[in-house]
Amino acid sequence: MTKRKLKPKVRKALLLAVLAAAIILLLFFVKSLSPKGKTEAQIPVPILTKDESRALRRYNNNYHLEVARSKGLEKPLLSKDEYKTNAKEFGNRYQLDKITDNKYYEIPHLTNSLPYLQEPAVEFLELLGEEFCEQLEELGMRKYRFSVTSILRTLADQKSLRRSNVNATPNKSSHYYGRTFDISQTRFFERGNSKPVYTYRLRNVLLRVLIKMQDEGKCYVLLEGQTKCIHVTVR
Numbered sequence: 001m002t003k004r005k006l007k008p009k010v011r012k013a014l015l016l017a018v019l020a021a022a023i024i025l026l027l028f029f030v031k032s033l034s035p036k037g038k039t040e041a042q043i044p045v046p047i048l049t050k051d052e053s054r055a056l057r058r059y060n061n062n063y064h065l066e067v068a069r070s071k072g073l074e075k076p077l078l079s080k081d082e083y084k085t086n087a088k089e090f091g092n093r094y095q096l097d098k099i100t101d102n103k104y105y106e107i108p109h110l111t112n113s114l115p116y117l118q119e120p121a122v123e124f125l126e127l128l129g130e131e132f133c134e135q136l137e138e139l140g141m142r143k144y145r146f147s148v149t150s151i152l153r154t155l156a157d158q159k160s161l162r163r164s165n166v167n168a169t170p171n172k173s174s175h176y177y178g179r180t181f182d183i184s185q186t187r188f189f190e191r192g193n194s195k196p197v198y199t200y201r202l203r204n205v206l207l208r209v210l211i212k213m214q215d216e217g218k219c220y221v222l223l224e225g226q227t228k229c230i231h232v233t234v235r
Ligand SMILES: [Zn+2]
Pocket: 150, 175, 181, 182, 229, 230, 231, 232
């Protein structure tokens, strides 16, 4: 008799226990989804030293051109027409890999270039992303993605760029050869968030990684003041 009377109470207690466990699990799950670390605005990053600034101007465009010409595409492409005619076959024809948004970087809508690079340059970008994230983690920061704003240019692209940008020299762009790309100095994205963050702090972290990779002989890095770009050629 007593046993029967207690039963609903026991059931209620059990139900509450299950509910409490579910809430705790849910809280853990939500916590695991929220980003680890602080935002870029919460962590100070030292500005570039004179030596670092010098390292970013050490290799002018001639160095970029020389390595891009000797290792990259045999000759510049005329225009985007052949890409437009057969986009699927385009990469195969020139042994170029298409790059798309991933956890390390975003590719915005490109107007004066195509999202193609040679394999070593694609691998380099992946490594850069990895090392950038490691640095952010060391600083106690969340993960951010950088933005690759200009990639493989055709002669026609360069011609149209020349109208708006003095850095875009007529026949001397390393962007023709599939080993050069530009990264925005100011535009970043917190991982998992599509709203851009404009900051020089992240740029300085990224530039330090690039200087290290340049010292290792993996690339040339040039800080372009006028276009707010980091011009990188993979060696
Ligand atoms: Zn460039």
